[in-house]
Amino acid sequence: MNAAVTATGVTKRFGPTTALDDVGIELTPGETHALVGRNGAGKSTLVSILTGLVPPDSGTVRFGEEPAPALSDRDGWRRRVACVYQKSTIIPTLTVAENLFLNRQAAGLAPIRWGRLRSRARDLLDSYGVAVDPGALAGDLGVEQRQLVEIARALSLGTRFIILDEPTARLDATAIERLFTRMRALSAQGVTLLFISHHLREVYEVCDRVTVLRDARWIRTAPVADLDHDSLVGAMTGEAVGLTDVPPRLTKPSEPALDVKGLRLTGFYDGVDLTLRRGEIVGVTGSGSSGKVSLAETVGGLRRADTGEIRVGEKTVDAGSVPAALKAGIGLVPEDRHREGLVPTLSVAENATMPIADRLGPAGTVLPARMATVADDMVHRYDIRTPGLSAPVTSLSGGNAQKVVLARALSTGPRILVLINPTAGVDVRSKESLLGAVRAAADAGTAVLMVSDELDDLRHCDRVLVMVHGRVTAEFPAGWDDTRIVAAVEGVSTKEGS
Template sequence: MAPVLELRSVSRSFGPVQILHDIDIALFPGEVHALIGENGAGKSTTMKIMSGYLAPSSGQVALDGAPVSFALSRQAEARGVTLIHQEFNLAQLLSVEQNIFLGHELKRGWLLDKAAMRARTRTLLEELDTPLDPRARVSDISVPEKQMVEIAKALSRAARVLIMDEPTAALTTRETEVLFRQIERLRAEGVAILYTSHKLDEVARIADRVSVMRDGRMIVTAGRGELSVDRMAEAMVGRELSDMFPPKQPPHDAAPVLEVTGVSVENDVKDVSFTLRRGEILGFAGLVGSGRTELMEGLIGVRPATGAIAINGAPVAIRSVEAAMDAGLVYLPEDRKEHGLILTQDMRRNLTLLALKKFTSVLIDRPAEEAALTRAIGEFDIRAPSREVLVGNLSGGNQQKLLLAKTMLAGPQIVIIDEPTRGIDVGTKQQFYGFIHGLIDNGHSVIVISSEMTEIIGLCDRVVVMRSGRVAGEVSGNDVNEDAILRLAMGLDRKEGANG
């Protein structure tokens, strides 16, 4: 069988810096080909060249065996090559249906066929098991729902080649299963799929072939079952990876540092109570829509909330982020690009933003800011081409490190981290888990919200499971396992022996 799309000895440079070195990769009809590597390995550049967003500096792109040159991504789409972006490529103020058909509107004569577009949107969303109103404005829907809209948009294009950049990064286990069913359908229909993910268990499950990139070079390509998850990770980072998660040190008899009683947040969270102990990593699990993020936004004053909150035994009233920080409570949001960092500013300005009072008397103390940045770069291993680089040009892992450094500069006692490693490669994940345990070693207490089951199980001493805005249950010790957590999240009966 001949490949439908391939790169032949493709290289790419940006100025004097060579990003890709003689890349060869072929995509075949009816095959899922996974492309994996650490952030900065060259995956995104490779995908952009395949889909017409970038031209190669040398080498060839071939479609159906013939050399082709895509001047624009629209030309690639016209030839059946579609890219699902990792970073949402959606118009926030337009509706779901307008986004799905933007630039590809259906018409009846000279007029837009709005009824046909709405009906088609409903069908696409039903196939993805996503009960969204096609008329909903994109700015008003959740991050996972935005990901499903991106996928629906790509499915509407009837692609011959579908390139998927981290499609499950924002999805829960249930939504990932829905996506995998669509991938199986597309594979059966003969679509060639390039799939990138940092979730190597997904890659092992779904990929017919796996290609590993490192430092802009193709390291190895192997068939299904030829590379274990551990071998994939080692090929990505160029070293052996063992013990992804540091050993747990649950604080069995520690005093409560945070007590939440009967908290409700608008219409999303109802009567939630829980306790965080000093020196504990407490996990929050649940399906999308379970209310985890909304609960935490209520606790830090981003959303109006009712109920009682006590820190170190003393009641606190938190009505704003500033009041939360004054009480020693900080939050790293799930969407670092939208709500955590200013992508058009440099690292120094981002780092000191939350704690600006520490660097200001009459004027901002620039040398003190620079010294704080030097410490943050060293402490959190932030890797950047220069100190002046715009944060939007950093890799996802380095952005997340900077966000953690920025948050810790505020001097918190309690740290809430929402989706700590979304869009981060496996090597940086291991490093970030070490940072989280380092917070515990330094006297902090941590709440982790994550849709990655392995992350919740590997990191957390105890897990609160939410369902439909309420606490469905809590697990600890040996009951911190996938079966017990999913049963609570889905409202199933618990097996005997599970702790309440």
């Protein structure tokens, strides 16, 4: 079978850094092909080259029998390839219809006929089974709906090659299965998909073949069925590793550190009671509509509950205030590190030390040498791979950026640490590093509330709570099995179990 997309001998350098070194990949029509590797392996650079955003220093890209268009021919690239990024490219202030036909609302200089535009958009969405109102503001859509609109927009341009960059990072289990069903339907229609994910179980579920990158080089391409989990992770890391080995917790929780009583936020959760003890890791999971993220955001100060009380030790925490939460001893790793966790215009050191800036010099000043000393300690303690302390935080890979967010949350020595999907979109080794730091904080006495959709994250918890429609419906002690957790999340079982 002729290849749909081929990259051969691709090398790309940014100054002294080699981002890709003689890398190749080939995809066949209708194939769903996984691209995996640790953060910094070269995946993002390869995607940038496959989408015509940057030129390779050497090597070639072909679509079918034709060479890639010139970099300046943006329409030519759009007709051949589209990428649905983890961070949506949908314009939130425009309607769905306007986003679908951006710069194509009318022919030539003809006036835009808005009724006709919405009708075209509805026909396009219906043809791909996307249940979205063409007149809705794109900013009001959920993550899943935005992804589907981006896919429909690409297909309307004639694109037969779509790159999905961490598409499941912010979806719940039900939405992920719907996405996979649509992916299979597209593959059956001959659309070629490149699937990038750190969730290796998803690779086995939906992909035909997998290509592994490591340290900017191609390592292996093979049918997914020919690689077991450990072989795949070994190819990614260069080491033999297991995916689910979690050492038992040795520290026993003690006195209460956090008490949540009767917490209610209309439309999100209702009547939540929760107690965390010093040194305890408590997981919370559930579907996207369960209210778990909103609950964690309330404890962390990002939301204000309608009723109820949050107490840290003997003190009541002022609701809906991040400064009040910080003062009470609550550290937060938010769900969206790009929007809520980092200041992109600041350096690695400035981001990491932000909550303790008042400790870095006299009378509210920050002494650069003291900040550098503290930040350097964080970089080594949390294994943050960075070009330097003064490097912009935007230069870091996803896993290392998340380590900066965690380091900042722990910089104050919090009594309570709240984590929301802490390993979403990070590689296997970064997950181990992040979760190791969380366990170390708990071993030192910090109470941890970890909201996650990832079962591997939840295995580190002393107990796991399941939320359904805004209420805690089940609690599982350590040692639970996957089947019972998943059943509880889906509302099949609400009994306590192990």
